[in-house]
Amino acid sequence: MLERAEPLCLLGAGKMGSALLNGWLGWGFDPGAVTVVDPGLDAARRTEFTDRGITVVSSMEEAGTREFRAVLLAVKPQMMGNVLPSTGVIAGPETLVVSVAAGIRLDMLGAAFPRSAVVRAMPNTPAQVGMGMTVAIGNERVTSDFHALAGALLEAVGKVAWIEDESLMDAVTAVSGSGPAYVFLLAECLAEAGRKAGLPADLAETLANQTVAGAGVLLDGGAIPAATLRQNVTSPNGTTAAALSVLMADDGLQPLMDRAVEAARLRSIELG
Numbered sequence: 316m317l318e319r320a321e322p323l324c325l326l327g328a329g330k331m332g333s334a335l336l337n338g339w340l341g342w343g344f345d346p347g348a349v350t351v352v353d354p355g356l357d358a359a360r361r362t363e364f365t366d367r368g369i370t371v372v373s374s375m376e377e378a379g380t381r382e383f384r385a386v387l388l389a390v391k392p393q394m395m396g397n398v399l400p401s402t403g404v405i406a407g408p409e410t411l412v413v414s415v416a417a418g419i420r421l422d423m424l425g426a427a428f429p430r431s432a433v434v435r436a437m438p439n440t441p442a443q444v445g446m447g448m449t450v451a452i453g454n455e456r457v458t459s460d461f462h463a464l465a466g467a468l469l470e471a472v473g474k475v476a477w478i479e480d481e482s483l484m485d486a487v488t489a490v491s492g493s494g495p496a497y498v499f500l501l502a503e504c505l506a507e508a509g510r511k512a513g514l515p516a517d518l519a520e521t522l523a524n525q526t527v528a529g530a531g532v533l534l535d536g537g538a539i540p541a542a543t544l545r546q547n548v549t550s551p552n553g554t555t556a557a558a559l560s561v562l563m564a565d566d567g568l569q570p571l572m573d574r575a576v577e578a579a580r581l582r583s584i585e586l587g
């Protein structure tokens with residue numbers, strides 16, 4: 316389990332790393348136990364962290380050689396080759412290493428951290444509001460204690476599903492990792508279509524955003540399937556049916572989404 320003051324290290328305090336860090340602090344984790352390693356932080360971001368009692372350093376050398384209880388790797392996949400060789404020193408047999416980098420496989424992570432338990436995870440940005448969806452898989456060093464620790468770290472920002480077949484991770488990345496972007500694009504397209512239908516731009520944007528947000532809340536929890544929620548909007552021979560006859564045509568949204576998800580899945584494989 317996660318104790319509130321065990322030493323944690325976050326490598327890469329960008330969008331995903333910060334979302335997880337905020338989740339841990341919101342859960343009650345001691346900021347004084349957190350070290351952030353990020354060479355790119357500007358003065359304002361650095362102060363934001365240090366004001367909360369978090370230690371911020373620019374390099375692994377500055378982080379020292381202490382072994383952390385948990386290390387979260389949240390740098391770009393393209394940076395992992397640079398970062399991994401210098402990180403082994405902060406991870407020992409009692410350390411859990413969690414990587415959220417798209418495409419970076421467990422065997423690569425395991426080679427960089429041969430003494431540590433390693434979890435490969437794919438979260439998403441709704442983690443920023445505690446509504447994340449993370450899929451995770453551990454290597455052979457992940458005992459039940461490490462599994463519980465990883466679960467606690469990841470559940471601090473939303474739901475977690477564990478898988479046992481790593482080959483699914485590229486499709487996971489394409490669906491839930493990248494998926495929020497598809498939904499935001501849907502909101503943008505809906506607003507644009509509203510503008511083209513004659514609505515003032517700000518009203519069109521408000522209508523589209525609130526509609527997507529409200530529909531998301533209806534979906535939350537999974538009690539009512541998406542198809543049922545869709546049918547609840549669709550009056551026989553009404554306006555929704557007219558729109559859905561376009562969106563659900565043979566050349567409608569499904570084949571487009573199939574192609575988009577496949578492109579993301581292939582890119583995830585390439586990143587590895």
Ligand SMILES: NC(=O)C1=CN([C@@H]2O[C@H](COP(=O)(O)OP(=O)(O)OC[C@H]3O[C@@H](n4cnc5c(N)ncnc54)[C@H](OP(=O)(O)O)[C@@H]3O)[C@@H](O)[C@H]2O)C=CC1
Nearest residue numbers: 327328329330331352353355389390391392415416417438
């Ligand atoms: N954004 C998303 O929706 C998701 C992202 N991910 C994964 O999370 C990871 C991070 O993505 P994201 O948060 O979007 O990216 P960001 O660019 O927002 O964050 C990466 C951070 O790492 C910093 N950084 C660069 N080099 C180093 C280094 N050597 N040591 C420590 N920190 C470093 C960057 O600084 P600088 O900006 O100066 O380069 C930046 O602050 C990626 O691997 C991505 O695949 C996973 C799921 C969803």
Ligand SMILES: O=C(O)[C@@H]1CCC=N1
Nearest residue numbers: 417488491492493494
């Ligand atoms: O676009 C990316 O590569 C990352 C991984 C999933 C979401 N963002």
